[in-house]
Amino acid sequence: MAVQDALPGRVGSGGNAVLNDQRVRGVIFQVLLIVAIVSFAWWIIHNTAVNLRAQGIEFGFDIMLDSAGFQINQTLIDYQETSSYVRVYFVGLFNTLLVSLIGIIMATIIGFVVGIARLSNNWIVAKAAYVYIEVLRNIPLLLQIFIWYFAVLRLLPPKREAIDLGPLGLLNIAGWYAPSPVFGPGFDFVVGAILLGLAASFLIRAWARRRQMATGERFPVFWTALALVVAVPIVVYFLADALTKGAPLTMEYATQGNFGPRGGTRIFPEFIGLLFALSFYTASFIAEIVRAGILAVPHGQTEASFSLGLRPGHTLRLVVIPQALRVIIPPLTSQYLNLTKNSSLAVAIAYPDLVSVFAGTALNQTGRAVEFILITMATYLAISLVTSAFMNWYNSRVALVER
Structure with missing residues (x-):
C-alpha cells in the first residue's frame, strides 16, 4: 500500500479531490467569472477610447479637474463658479441623495398609513385610501411632478406677499423660508x-x-x-x-423685506415639488404592498391575539406587522430603488440633481458624453447596490428562524 501511495497517479488524485470539492469549484468559477467580466469591461472601454481618438475626440477623466464656470442654486457643500467638475459631481450626488432619502422616509410613512387604512372597517377611510391608491399610481410620475411644480407651487404669492406660517417660516413662489438653526x-x-x-x-x-x-x-x-x-x-x-x-x-426666523424674505433657510420649490411627487407616487405602490403583506398573515394570528386580551392596536403592532414584514420587505426594496432612480426626472423642473447638473449642464459644456455618462451610470448602480444590500440585511434580520 505504501508503494501504491507513492505512485504518480496517486499524487494526482489529491489534486482531483480538491477540484471535486464543490466549494472550491464555486470559488474558482466565481473568480474566473469576475476576471472575464472585468476583462470584457476593460476591452470595451479601451476599444471606445481608441475609436474616439481615431475620430479626433479626446477620452479621459482629466477634464474633471477643470473649472465648471456655472452657478448652482441649491448646494449642500461649498461651491463656486470656479469649482471643478468633481465638485459639480458631488453637489449633484448629495442633492440626489437628499431628495431620495427624505422621499423614502415620507413614502414609507404615507404608504404604511394608507395601506393599513385600506383595510379599515370604516367605509369612508377604506374608500378614501382606495381612491388615493388608484388615482396616484395610474398618473405618470412626470405629470405629477408638473402638477406639483406648475399647478401648485408656481401659484403661490410673489416674494413681497409671502404667506406667514408662524413658527414654520414664510412661503412664497420662491420657496419655503424655514427657520434656520x-x-x-x-x-x-x-x-x-x-x-x-x-x-x-x-x-x-x-x-x-x-x-x-x-x-x-x-x-x-x-x-x-x-x-x-x-x-x-x-x-x-x-x-x-x-x-x-x-x-x-x-x-x-425669516423676516419679510422689500425684496422678499430675509434670513432663515430657503428650500427651493423645485425640491419641494420633486419630493412631494416622488413621495406620494411611490407611497401608492407601497400601500398596496403593505396591504398584501397584512393579508398574507393568517387570520388565526389575529383571533389568537384577541383571545389573549390584546387590543386591535397592539395586535397590529406586535403580531400582524412583524409577520407581514417578511412579505413586505422584498417588494419594498424595489420601490426604494425606483424612487431613487425616478429622482432623475428632476431635470424636467431644473432641480440640480446628478443628472441635471452633471450629466446635463456639465456634459453639454465639455462634450465628454462617454465619460460623464459612465460616471453617472456607475453612481446610480452603486446607490442601488448599497440600498439592496442594506434591505437584504434587514430582511435577514426579520426572517423566520427555524429552531
Whole structure:
C-alpha cells in the first residue's frame, strides 16, 4: 500500500479531490467569472477610447479637474463658479441623495398609513385610501411632478406677499423660508446626550425583548426611549444654557423685506415639488404592498391575539406587522430603488440633481458624453447596490428562524 501511495497517479488524485470539492469549484468559477467580466469591461472601454481618438475626440477623466464656470442654486457643500467638475459631481450626488432619502422616509410613512387604512372597517377611510391608491399610481410620475411644480407651487404669492406660517417660516413662489438653526456654546453636549440616549434605547430594547421572551412580561420601551432621547437632552440643554450663559440652540426666523424674505433657510420649490411627487407616487405602490403583506398573515394570528386580551392596536403592532414584514420587505426594496432612480426626472423642473447638473449642464459644456455618462451610470448602480444590500440585511434580520 505504501508503494501504491507513492505512485504518480496517486499524487494526482489529491489534486482531483480538491477540484471535486464543490466549494472550491464555486470559488474558482466565481473568480474566473469576475476576471472575464472585468476583462470584457476593460476591452470595451479601451476599444471606445481608441475609436474616439481615431475620430479626433479626446477620452479621459482629466477634464474633471477643470473649472465648471456655472452657478448652482441649491448646494449642500461649498461651491463656486470656479469649482471643478468633481465638485459639480458631488453637489449633484448629495442633492440626489437628499431628495431620495427624505422621499423614502415620507413614502414609507404615507404608504404604511394608507395601506393599513385600506383595510379599515370604516367605509369612508377604506374608500378614501382606495381612491388615493388608484388615482396616484395610474398618473405618470412626470405629470405629477408638473402638477406639483406648475399647478401648485408656481401659484403661490410673489416674494413681497409671502404667506406667514408662524413658527414654520414664510412661503412664497420662491420657496419655503424655514427657520434656520443657530448653534451656540454647549450644543455639543446636547448632541452627545441624544447619541447616548439612542444607544441606550437600542440596548434597552434588546434587553426588553429577551426579557419578554423569557418571562412574558413587557417593559415600557417606548416611554423609556422617549425619556432618554428627548427628556434627558432637554435637561442637558438647560444645564448647558445655565453654565455657558448662552442658549446652545436658537432659531433664526425669516423676516419679510422689500425684496422678499430675509434670513432663515430657503428650500427651493423645485425640491419641494420633486419630493412631494416622488413621495406620494411611490407611497401608492407601497400601500398596496403593505396591504398584501397584512393579508398574507393568517387570520388565526389575529383571533389568537384577541383571545389573549390584546387590543386591535397592539395586535397590529406586535403580531400582524412583524409577520407581514417578511412579505413586505422584498417588494419594498424595489420601490426604494425606483424612487431613487425616478429622482432623475428632476431635470424636467431644473432641480440640480446628478443628472441635471452633471450629466446635463456639465456634459453639454465639455462634450465628454462617454465619460460623464459612465460616471453617472456607475453612481446610480452603486446607490442601488448599497440600498439592496442594506434591505437584504434587514430582511435577514426579520426572517423566520427555524429552531
